[in-house]
Amino acid sequence: MRNNIYKEFFNNNLIMHLLLDMETNKILDCNETFLDKFNFHEDDLFEKKFVDLFHPNSKVKNYQENMYIQLKLKFFYQDDVILLSFNGDKISIAYVAHLINDENGKKLICLNIQDISAQIKNNREMIENKILLSELIETAPYLLLIYKENQLDHVNIKFLHFFNVNSISSFFENYVDIDSLFIEKDGYISKNMYEDTYFLEYLLENKNKSMKVLIEKNGMKYTFLVICTKIHHLNEEKYILRLLDITYMEKVNEDISKLKDLYNNVINSIENLIFFKDEQFRYLGCNKAYEYFTGKSLSELLYKTDEEIFGKNENSLILDSKLKYIKNNSCYSESKWVKDFQENEKFFHTVVSPMYNNTQVRGIVSNSTDLTKQKQLENIMVTQSKHAAMGEMIGMIAHQWRQPITAISMGANNMIVDIDLDDTNLIEFRNISTEIITQTQYLSKTIDDFRNFFKPNSKKEVTQVDMLIEESFSMLTHILSTADVKIYKEYSCICDIVTFKGKLLQVFINIIKNAVDALISSRKNNRKLYVNTIELEENLVISIKDNAGGIKSDVISKIFDPYFTTKGDNIGTGLGLYMSKTIIEKHLDGRISVDNIEDGCCFTITIKKPNKQIKLNKFETSD
């Protein structure tokens, strides 16, 4: 009975039991718990020694010897070892061995076995966690300080290195506490800010603010970002203080903010309107002048297109549709009148350049210069020059008319004289009248010539260069013959051109008249004028030369400037050549230049030869 109870106790006990023969070390008995744990069957253990169950890596060598010595000394032995289960699982066990005698006096070893696998695993994890923690602390990029009961308890090596000490106590030999090192400066935390509060508490309370401190070491100032946390550990309150060195970042930030200030100052000091857009023509930035012009702030413009901001509006410095050109990596420019947000009309010259990122176009930069004043001045000059040209024309008409008028009046007078002398002859009267009619026809022709010139010839017409030059000469016949200027003509521009006829005529007359004036004032005789027209592949070149001695070198560069004249205040307006240049360059898209040659000067006008097919656009007008 009693045996049975023990047997039951033995088998159902949570502790595993093994019974060994001391002499042979063979397993004599085991309980169910052991068999279950190791998945053995009772037969598996038959004739097996305890050591046979050991994992091959276990310390088998001295096991038996040690145990026997110990048992003999103390009747008691304990150890841990790894066993292999029937399935080959490793199971760590701790066992206690007792020596007992059976009823026959045979020495038996009784093993009480406990599975310690979980315990070992936990231990290992704990050790590894400890290593990890230490690793984290030591490799952290900040100085780490742990306070226990308001006392500095632990620091990392980084901290020791920074202060060049080897322990907390040697730190305190040199310093009172870390917070006594904080230098007072705007935007940085220092002692006067927390006064009576414990500095760690102050740091905790102001967690959300930017917490920076300044610490001086060896004459260098370091900026640290401060992070303070409070933890409960082993029933104690601990403060963890981290100081991250952001000196370099601060420097970079400072540089960036300086650069930003510089950028803003520069771009906003420019009077020109400047803006930049990305590839989809959305605003990336602009200067104050542009904000003022559009009446919109940069924040209203950013990342939007003109259409999104202003709607479909033609009143734009540069239309996005035109910016498509930029994609071909070329600049685009345009001058036009636009209204600012207060509806003031302004004239802007806008140049748009592609914005590169390395070699790829990433957007556009636009720069607009306000030319309103210049444009207004130009308009005044155009009017003035028109008036001057008109005055000159009237002078020329007067010149052309003097002779015929004199001839007419004399003819009439002669008839009166005949009547007075009672010497009338009807045939003679008829001759005189015919003469008078001829002269009036000449007067009429002159008027037609000049009316052609004066009419607001705003339409382009088909004409020929050579014909226009001949027309100019015809309008100047009297002046030319009186001044006795010999004209040498060499014409070869037979192709049709489409142009503002009157304007080109104005240029020719102006240059020829200037040449004649120069010839009259510079030489008494042998006055010569050469007109030469050449048709090149793409251009028509007209040169007008004289032998009037040329233009003085200090003056030649200024002769196309407005209001510049060598003729004296009451004769020249100084607008003739300026207007000629304007006409040639702006209206006719050509070039005009002047050079001194052997004994005179030569004006060269180059205008583009039209394509073979001339299409006359009736709606094309000049201003």
Add this chain to the structure above:
Amino acid sequence: MLNIQKLKKEAQGISVLVVEDSEPIRKQICRFLEKIFTCVFQAQNGEKGIEMYELNKPDIIITDLNMPVMDGHEMIKAIKIINNSIPIIITSAHSNSETLLESIHLGIVDFVPKPVDFELIQNALLKAISKIETSENTSRNEAE
């Protein structure tokens, strides 16, 4: 009416040279002068004028100023060297003060602006004829 009759009478035996570059004007002047003067010579510029003067020694010269090759002033200077007392009348469209002043310095009889007023030219011609007589008288007086 009276004037022209008087002029015609006074102009008997007097020759005149017309220097004018414009052919229609020259034609009309000559036509008028031929009714009055015994002999009318013509030239189309200053250079020809001098030639005609040397060839025909006219009593009076009527000249334009602006002419090709040689202008009126140049010609007057040249002829005055040969004969300082010859009466000269200028007809010109250029009646600005500068031109007038130079003409006066050259010692002309009269300046008749273009288009020519026939009353004015008749008076000028009378003045010129009287100058011829005066100069003839002077030379006669000198001879005495």
